[in-house]
Amino acid sequence: MPSAIKVSVIGAGSAQFSLGLVKDLCLTENLAGSQVTFMDINPERLEMIHKLAARYAAELGADLRFEHSTDRRAALHEADFVINTAAVKSHHHQRAIRDLAARYGYYHGRVKLGNFYNLRLMLDVAREMEQICPDAWLIQSGNPVYEGCTLMTRETGIKVCGLCHGHHGVHEIARTLGLDPLRITWQAPGLNHNIWLTHFIHEGKDAYPLIDEWIATQGEEYWRTHVATRTHDIQMSRGAVHQYRMYGRFPIGDTPRRGGWWYHSDLGAKKHWFGEPWGGPDTELARPLFVENLEQRVAEMTRLANDLRASLVDSFGSTNTREQQVPIIDGLVNNNEGQFQVNVPNRGALEGIPDDVVVEVPAIVNQMGIQPIRVGALPPKIMLEQILPEWLDMERELLAFNTGDRSMLLWNALESHQTQSYDQAVAVLEELLAMDEHADMADHYRFPDTW
Amino acid sequence: MPSAIKVSVIGAGSAQFSLGLVKDLCLTENLAGSQVTFMDINPERLEMIHKLAARYAAELGADLRFEHSTDRRAALHEADFVINTAAVKSHHHQRAIRDLAARYGYYHGRVKLGNFYNLRLMLDVAREMEQICPDAWLIQSGNPVYEGCTLMTRETGIKVCGLCHGHHGVHEIARTLGLDPLRITWQAPGLNHNIWLTHFIHEGKDAYPLIDEWIATQGEEYWRTHVATRTHDIQMSRGAVHQYRMYGRFPIGDTPRRGGWWYHSDLGAKKHWFGEPWGGPDTELARPLFVENLEQRVAEMTRLANDLRASLVDSFGSTNTREQQVPIIDGLVNNNEGQFQVNVPNRGALEGIPDDVVVEVPAIVNQMGIQPIRVGALPPKIMLEQILPEWLDMERELLAFNTGDRSMLLWNALESHQTQSYDQAVAVLEELLAMDEHADMADHYRFPDTW
Numbered sequence: 022m023p024s025a026i027k028v029s030v031i032g033a034g035s036a037q038f039s040l041g042l043v044k045d046l047c048l049t050e051n052l053a054g055s056q057v058t059f060m061d062i063n064p065e066r067l068e069m070i071h072k073l074a075a076r077y078a079a080e081l082g083a084d085l086r087f088e089h090s091t092d093r094r095a096a097l098h099e100a101d102f103v104i105n106t107a108a109v110k111s112h113h114h115q116r117a118i119r120d121l122a123a124r125y126g127y128y129h130g131r132v133k134l135g136n137f138y139n140l141r142l143m144l145d146v147a148r149e150m151e152q153i154c155p156d157a158w159l160i161q162s163g164n165p166v167y168e169g170c171t172l173m174t175r176e177t178g179i180k181v182c183g184l185c186h187g188h189h190g191v192h193e194i195a196r197t198l199g200l201d202p203l204r205i206t207w208q209a210p211g212l213n214h215n216i217w218l219t220h221f222i223h224e225g226k227d228a229y230p231l232i233d234e235w236i237a238t239q240g241e242e243y244w245r246t247h248v249a250t251r252t253h254d255i256q257m258s259r260g261a262v263h264q265y266r267m268y269g270r271f272p273i274g275d276t277p278r279r280g281g282w283w284y285h286s287d288l289g290a291k292k293h294w295f296g297e298p299w300g301g302p303d304t305e306l307a308r309p310l311f312v313e314n315l316e317q318r319v320a321e322m323t324r325l326a327n328d329l330r331a332s333l334v335d336s337f338g339s340t341n342t343r344e345q346q347v348p349i350i351d352g353l354v355n356n357n358e359g360q361f362q363v364n365v366p367n368r369g370a371l372e373g374i375p376d377d378v379v380v381e382v383p384a385i386v387n388q389m390g391i392q393p394i395r396v397g398a399l400p401p402k403i404m405l406e407q408i409l410p411e412w413l414d415m416e417r418e419l420l421a422f423n424t425g426d427r428s429m430l431l432w433n434a435l436e437s438h439q440t441q442s443y444d445q446a447v448a449v450l451e452e453l454l455a456m457d458e459h460a461d462m463a464d465h466y467r468f469p470d471t472w
Numbered sequence: 473m474p475s476a477i478k479v480s481v482i483g484a485g486s487a488q489f490s491l492g493l494v495k496d497l498c499l500t501e502n503l504a505g506s507q508v509t510f511m512d513i514n515p516e517r518l519e520m521i522h523k524l525a526a527r528y529a530a531e532l533g534a535d536l537r538f539e540h541s542t543d544r545r546a547a548l549h550e551a552d553f554v555i556n557t558a559a560v561k562s563h564h565h566q567r568a569i570r571d572l573a574a575r576y577g578y579y580h581g582r583v584k585l586g587n588f589y590n591l592r593l594m595l596d597v598a599r600e601m602e603q604i605c606p607d608a609w610l611i612q613s614g615n616p617v618y619e620g621c622t623l624m625t626r627e628t629g630i631k632v633c634g635l636c637h638g639h640h641g642v643h644e645i646a647r648t649l650g651l652d653p654l655r656i657t658w659q660a661p662g663l664n665h666n667i668w669l670t671h672f673i674h675e676g677k678d679a680y681p682l683i684d685e686w687i688a689t690q691g692e693e694y695w696r697t698h699v700a701t702r703t704h705d706i707q708m709s710r711g712a713v714h715q716y717r718m719y720g721r722f723p724i725g726d727t728p729r730r731g732g733w734w735y736h737s738d739l740g741a742k743k744h745w746f747g748e749p750w751g752g753p754d755t756e757l758a759r760p761l762f763v764e765n766l767e768q769r770v771a772e773m774t775r776l777a778n779d780l781r782a783s784l785v786d787s788f789g790s791t792n793t794r795e796q797q798v799p800i801i802d803g804l805v806n807n808n809e810g811q812f813q814v815n816v817p818n819r820g821a822l823e824g825i826p827d828d829v830v831v832e833v834p835a836i837v838n839q840m841g842i843q844p845i846r847v848g849a850l851p852p853k854i855m856l857e858q859i860l861p862e863w864l865d866m867e868r869e870l871l872a873f874n875t876g877d878r879s880m881l882l883w884n885a886l887e888s889h890q891t892q893s894y895d896q897a898v899a900v901l902e903e904l905l906a907m908d909e910h911a912d913m914a915d916h917y918r919f920p921d922t923w
Contacts, residue, residue, distance in 0.1 A: 266879075266920075267879050267920075268922075281883070281887070290894075401871055402871060402875075405868045405871060406883055413856055416856050417856045417857065420852055428717075428718050429853065432732070432857055435734055442737070443734040443741075446734075469717075469718075470720075471717045471718075472717050472718075
């Protein structure tokens with residue numbers, strides 16, 4: 022007996038995400054009869070998504086209803102699940118920020134302004150949910166997952182679960198070693214974008230020695246010859262392995278994109294640590310390509326939406342995505358139990374981190390809820406050099422956000438490893454805050470009374 | 473009825489400190505009949521100190537006995553109090569380290585090797601005390617107080633109290649404002665060398681507005697015209713006031729010597745933030761002067777030791793020093809209660825810091841012990857930008873010390889704001905560890921298995 026629910030998607034204009042979600046819903050018979058409400062501030066995009074979703078479901082004969090709205094409060098009405106995938110500012114705006122910072126000597130955005138707009142949006146959504154659908158689950162699927170989920174769970178009573186793709190990196194390791202990803206048992210807890218492979222078991226045996234052997238016998242050859250076909254293909258890069266060598270645990274997914282400044286100081290360093298042809302996803306070579314690919318996909322979707330004779334099943338396929346949103350909903354609603362990689366308040370799951378900090382850990386999901394597995398502790402060195410410093414970064418970002426203290430933004434700019442003088446940080450901060458698109462932010466952040 | 477005790481001074485060759493201690497003991501009638509054992513590895517210096525102490529006490533007619541030894545275990549025998557003021561490496565060695573690092577582009581020691589030798593010595597002393605005088609108090613009076621006291625209290629059962637002079641900076645503020653230091657009530661908790669003036673009361677009224685007024689009306693003039701007469705005269709410097717402006721609480725004593733890298737990047741920055749003529753105590757101008765002054769004092773003491781006709785009371789005076797060691801001993805032994813600024817395991821005294829971290833807080837000292845005052849919390853911004861990052865620094869230093877993991881030293885070198893490339897950090901670390909004087913350290917720190 023299927024359970025009909027209502028899922029509201031905030032930021033549904035993210036076409037690929039929304040279509041993937043629809044696909045997974047169509048393929049989950051347990052959820053037949055459900056309704057999906059797409060919400061975005063872009064009405065054209067919304068209409069396009071709505072059409073595609075309805076046609077795709079019809080082609081598959083799935084029993085789902087769709088609606089769309091540019092009114093967020095209306096979209097939240099009677100929601101059982103809210104999936105927030107919204108990003109307030111465009112990729113083009115991100116680029117304008119990087120270009121401005123580059124004029125002050127910062128390579129590819131190596132000075133941080135924080136996530137004011139996305140955090141404010143997340144908090145607004147969670148607060149509206151408190152009024153409109155207080156029992157709904159919020160599945161946070163846009164960045165910053167770590168800071169945003171911690172903020173929302175502290176400031177509201179909403180149940181929040183953050184999701185990310187990074188942990189799929191484990192499968193890349195398996196494939197590189199010639200192992201069947203389905204026969205791997207693994208665990209990689211931490212903070213979002215900062216997770217570490219504590220256990221890596223292949224058919225009942227510790228598979229870390231296979232990693233060591235690969236590094237010893239094939240690493241150098243791989244780093245010399247491997248050419249990435251995706252901008253994010255850095256799981257086996259020299260940089261990721263260097264981090265493994267320092268910590269004795271492999272950094273997974275987005276984790277090697279962080280780490281010390283020396284991996285990221287300029288394009289030469291990036292290529293050294295993260296390989297050809299782009300030096301990983303965070304360079305002036307990779308980023309435009311990534312954005313171009315996104316835009317091409319939107320263009321292709323728009324074309325399909327307007328071509329009523331095209332088969333959407335042919336175009337998008339009819340197998341499940343790797344996304345966790347729908348399986349988690351199915352687990353919660355229909356007790357179709359599964360284990361997932363989630364971001365939820367710690368409360369003892371990961372040792373040495375305060376209870377009210379959102380951690381990324383495996384969890385058992387069924388009708389009893391999203392119950393994290395208490396995974397124990399990460400090695401102290403990882404805690405002290407990687408996890409706890411990022412805990413402080415997050416706490417500072419939230420304190421700055423909550424107090425509107427501009428001197429904390431300045432401190433942050435000063436702390437960039439690429440800042441060479443006090444005046445440089447003052448100048449880049451002031452010019453960033455003077456951007457037209459940053460008016461609200463400039464208004465929010467003021468210097469303290471003693472300044 | 474005076475209480476006769478035995479005080480053992482480790483590193484007693486520090487002439488000024490030892491003579492100050494003797495002076496305070498001579499002037500504390502409650503402790504008449506006590507014995508002081510001077511221990512050092514330098515026999516000539518020891519003999520000189522012993523002679524001076526005995527003559528000084530005799531001139532004052534004080535009832536104290538003295539002995540000396542180069543054998544530490546013998547010196548600890550039957551001690552009631554052990555005062556450790558030892559520094560393993562000379563000022564000249566510190567300079568050799570700075571000169572070497574300068575060749576790799578680091579200004580005045582802005583790459584840190586940690587405190588291996590002093591930590592090892594402290595731990596050795598505390599462990600020997602466990603065997604020889606397990607009930608004695610250890611009064612740690614040499615650096616690093618914070619890291620060392622935390623290490624010793626974690627690794628041994630010895631009662632440890634660390635002392636420092638930094639808090640006297642409050643009196644400099646008072647004097648600058650034209651206030652009588654004796655009429656000030658204040659509190660400045662934190663970590664050693666990282667303390668913040670949370671309360672500053674003059675004759676029952678909040679005196680912070682007087683600081684604000686001084687800054688507004690006299691600050692610029694002072695910074696333009698003030699010429700320091702002591703290398704450590706930076707309490708009212710532009711740098712200290714800048715930190716106050718950021719945090720809303722004044723940094724006290726050695727606190728402004730830390731803070732962000734931008735205060736310390738080169739001599740120009742140092743002079744801007746900490747004034748003429750030396751740019752504070754940590755510059756190539758100030759440091760040789762500081763060492764020269766120390767050496768002149770030792771030379772003068774040696775001269776006096778050899779001039780049997782000289783009056784030591786005339787030379788050294790007969791008023792109490794500002795040191796806390798003897799008054800604390802008097803409090804513990806004779807219940808002569810007082811309030812002191814001490815470094816002891818936190819256990820709830822300062823909110824938001826783990827129990828087993830040594831904090832600097834006020835304490836009531838009497839026969840019941842050294843009982844810290846639970847001072848509450850520092851402002852969250854100070855915690856997140858100043859206190860907790862230094863907590864992590866300390867934990868990393870102790871983890872590196874305890875595990876001998878060389879990659880943690882490398883990480884530390886990389887994290888220096890002055891490191892411009894990965895190879896630079898590798899090279900400076902290896903050359904520092906290759907110094908003859910660092911043989912034990914190089915042997916202790918090895919790269920991990922995965923390296």
